[in-house]
Amino acid sequence: MDVFDDADVGRKPDGSAAVLDKPEEKAVPLKDDGGADRYSHYVSRDKMLQSRLTGRPVVALCGKVWVPKHNPKDYPLCPECRRIYEQMKG
DSSP, rough: OOOOOOOGTTBBSOOOOOOOOOOOOOOOOOOSSSSSSOOOOOOOOHHHHHHHOOOOEEEEETEEEEOOOOOOOGGGOOHHHHHHHHHHHH
C-alpha cells in the first residue's frame, strides 16, 4: 500500500515539482437586480435602512435575498411574505 500525504500533491514520479494549472475563475454576474420578480417584500425597517447605507443585501420574510433598489410602492406585495406576516400577527 502506498503512503500518500499532502506534501506529495503536485509532485512528479521523479520527485520534481509539477506545475498545477489554476482553473480560470469567471465572475458570475448577479441576475437579481431587486426587481426580478416584481414584488415588494416585508423586511424590517432597520435592515432596510442598513442596506441603503451599506449596499448589503436584505432577507425578506419569504427568504428572498436582494439589494433593494426600487420603490416598493410601485409593486404588489409578495404573496408569500403576506402569508408569513399574517401568521406572525396571529
